[in-house]
Amino acid sequence: MNKSSGRGRRAGAPDTREQILDAARRLFLANGYEGTTMRAVAGAADVDAALISYFFGSKRGLFGATLALTANPLEVARQELPGDLATLPERALTALLQAWDDPRTGEPLVAMLRGVVLDPGMSDLVREAMHGELLAHLAERLGGVEGGRRAALFGAQMGGLIFTRYLLRLEPIASMNSQEIVRMYAPALRAVLFGPHPGRAALPHTGRR
Amino acid sequence: MNKSSGRGRRAGAPDTREQILDAARRLFLANGYEGTTMRAVAGAADVDAALISYFFGSKRGLFGATLALTANPLEVARQELPGDLATLPERALTALLQAWDDPRTGEPLVAMLRGVVLDPGMSDLVREAMHGELLAHLAERLGGVEGGRRAALFGAQMGGLIFTRYLLRLEPIASMNSQEIVRMYAPALRAVLFGPHPGRAALPHTGRR
DNA sequence: GGATTTATTCATCACGGTTGAAATGGTGGG
DNA sequence: CCCACCATTTCAACCGTGATGAATAAATCC
Numbered sequence: 177m178n179k180s181s182g183r184g185r186r187a188g189a190p191d192t193r194e195q196i197l198d199a200a201r202r203l204f205l206a207n208g209y210e211g212t213t214m215r216a217v218a219g220a221a222d223v224d225a226a227l228i229s230y231f232f233g234s235k236r237g238l239f240g241a242t243l244a245l246t247a248n249p250l251e252v253a254r255q256e257l258p259g260d261l262a263t264l265p266e267r268a269l270t271a272l273l274q275a276w277d278d279p280r281t282g283e284p285l286v287a288m289l290r291g292v293v294l295d296p297g298m299s300d301l302v303r304e305a306m307h308g309e310l311l312a313h314l315a316e317r318l319g320g321v322e323g324g325r326r327a328a329l330f331g332a333q334m335g336g337l338i339f340t341r342y343l344l345r346l347e348p349i350a351s352m353n354s355q356e357i358v359r360m361y362a363p364a365l366r367a368v369l370f371g372p373h374p375g376r377a378a379l380p381h382t383g384r385r
Numbered sequence: 386m387n388k389s390s391g392r393g394r395r396a397g398a399p400d401t402r403e404q405i406l407d408a409a410r411r412l413f414l415a416n417g418y419e420g421t422t423m424r425a426v427a428g429a430a431d432v433d434a435a436l437i438s439y440f441f442g443s444k445r446g447l448f449g450a451t452l453a454l455t456a457n458p459l460e461v462a463r464q465e466l467p468g469d470l471a472t473l474p475e476r477a478l479t480a481l482l483q484a485w486d487d488p489r490t491g492e493p494l495v496a497m498l499r500g501v502v503l504d505p506g507m508s509d510l511v512r513e514a515m516h517g518e519l520l521a522h523l524a525e526r527l528g529g530v531e532g533g534r535r536a537a538l539f540g541a542q543m544g545g546l547i548f549t550r551y552l553l554r555l556e557p558i559a560s561m562n563s564q565e566i567v568r569m570y571a572p573a574l575r576a577v578l579f580g581p582h583p584g585r586a587a588l589p590h591t592g593r594r
Numbered sequence: 595g596g597a598t599t600t601a602t603t604c605a606t607c608a609c610g611g612t613t614g615a616a617a618t619g620g621t622g623g624g
Numbered sequence: 625c626c627c628a629c630c631a632t633t634t635c636a637a638c639c640g641t642g643a644t645g646a647a648t649a650a651a652t653c654c
Contacts, residue, residue: 183603184649192601214642224603229643231601303553311555328549328558329570335553336545340537344512344544346520349537361538364576371572392634393618401632423611433634438612440632 193231195221200228201242205283208290209239246284257313265365266358272334273354276342286342306331318369329368337361402440404430409437410451414492417499418448455493466522474574475567481543482563485551495551515540527578538577546570 186192199220203212214235218225232238252275256267276282288302315327337357340346349357395401408429412421423444427434441447461484465476485491497511524536546566549555558566 182649183601183647185601185651187650189651190601213640215640225642226604226644227602235642299553303555306553306555324557325561325565325569328555329546329566329573331555332545332549332558332570333542333573334545335548336541336543337538339544339548340541344508344515346512346515346537346540348533349541352534356534357538359582360534361541361577363580363582364538364542364573367573367576367580368569371576373568373572391618392616392632394620394632396619398620422609424609434611435613435635436633444611 192221192223192227196223196228196231196238197241197245200238201245201284204239204242204287208287214238243284243288246281246288251309254309254313257310257317261317261369265362265369268334269337269358269362269365270354272338273357276338277354282342289338289343326369330365333361333365333368401430401432401436405432405437405440405447406450406454409447410454413448413451413496417496423447452493452497455490455497460518463518463522466519466526470526470578474571474578477543478546478567478571478574479563481547482566485547486563491551498547498552535578539574542570542574542577 196217200212200217203217203220206212214228215225217238218228228235228238232241252271253268256264256271259267276285311324311327311331314330315324317323318326337349341349341357405426409421409426412426412429415421423437424434426447427437437444437447441450461480462477465473465480468476485494520533520536520540523539524533526532527535546558550558550566
């Protein structure tokens with residue numbers, strides 16, 4: 177009976193905000209962004225739907241808040257940067273795959289990735305995070321104009337792997353074990369980072385060498 | 386006049402279906418899937434919104450129908466397969482960039498890509514097209530189990546380039562000219578297609594610091 | 595202990611996709 | 625030629641969505 181009784185603030189100190197966040201997190205992971213309605217979140221948190229707007233402003237705000245408390249993938253990857261450049265491809269790949277293969281951290285990441293494509297604003301956020309926290313450092317270590325480009329193409333390769341393995345689930349990539357991937361993909365990363373590029377003249381064909 | 390008089394079939398033989406498709410195509414490209422409402426499409430086609438459901442079943446159906454009449458990117462890429470394997474990276478990259486850089490073909494492709502991430506069913510479609518029309522052939526030419534994996538990783542690299550350049554618009558990739566990209570990226574593709582992979586022992590290695 | 599701030603519910607809006615019924619033109623069999 | 629049937633079209637309504645503003649009650653501050 178204490179249930180649906182009138183309006184006004186509830187007694188005690190129920191951490192409603194956390195409750196909502198928790199319910200939202202579960203539902204977003206289970207049903208995706210579109211598949212999760214604010215009313216459903218409110219229901220799961222046993223709260224009125226208007227409270228979500230009150231606390232988080234909007235559904236996107238709620239989504240952003242749930243993302244904020246999931247492990248940041250770039251954080252993980254950045255820790256691999258300082259080491260020996262020569263072994264960076266293996267280390268970066270290993271760290272990346274580990275983060276995304278573990279459902280605990282991977283599922284939120286996939287959800288976020290979906291959100292990225294959904295919302296242009298989210299896309300800005302990821303782009304800048306990727307540049308500022310990762311590629312800029314890498315570019316600096318590589319040096320010069322070429323360094324910036326090499327770093328970006330490195331990022332493209334990483335992104336491609338994630339996209340095909342976790343979002344598109346393309347076979348056989350999706351079911352290969354991570355060591356196999358590291359072994360086969362690292363040389364390509366290495367080529368972009370350190371490999372010589374063919375002379376400008378050698379465009380259309382493979383050129384000599 | 387023929388004006389907005391009552392209900393019932395209109396006189397003559399107006400190809401309403403085409404009108405709707407045309408309007409939908411324009412709006413989807415301009416405003417994206419979410420940003421395009423059925424009522425807006427109906428308005429632009431000068432038709433009642435219910436007609437869309439009548440002809441295409443649902444908004445997704447309409448989206449699918451508009452996609453069906455845009456140039457197929459895989460078709461383009463597949464034409465590059467038969468040639469000399471040694472020059473495949475350059476040829477494939479060039480063809481890919483050309484298709485996506487031209488707004489005329491590229492914009493629909495970006496729209497489709499957004500749709501892919503949006504809808505799991507659409508994702509299946511792309512995955513199978515990519516595998517059946519492209520990677521399977523490439524895998525066969527490369528041969529063996531490794532061939533399948535090399536082909537898939539090749540696809541991942543291509544996908545990564547598209548994702549970062551056209552969807553995420555990561556700099557400096559987004560503003561590099563296509564020749565530059567071909568020059569710098571082709572060696573990496575080559576590494577995945579033909580390069581030797583390090584012996585199994587050398588795996589996470591890094592180990593011997 | 596009153597004023598203010600914070601938290602909560604309720605009622606309601608505007609909008610989006612979808613549906614069912616009614617109306618109207620086209621078409622073919624008799 | 626007329627009437628039954630089918631295809632097309634509009635209209636009105638439904639239901640679910642995210643969002644907002646007013647009313648209300650507890651907590652907090654001075």
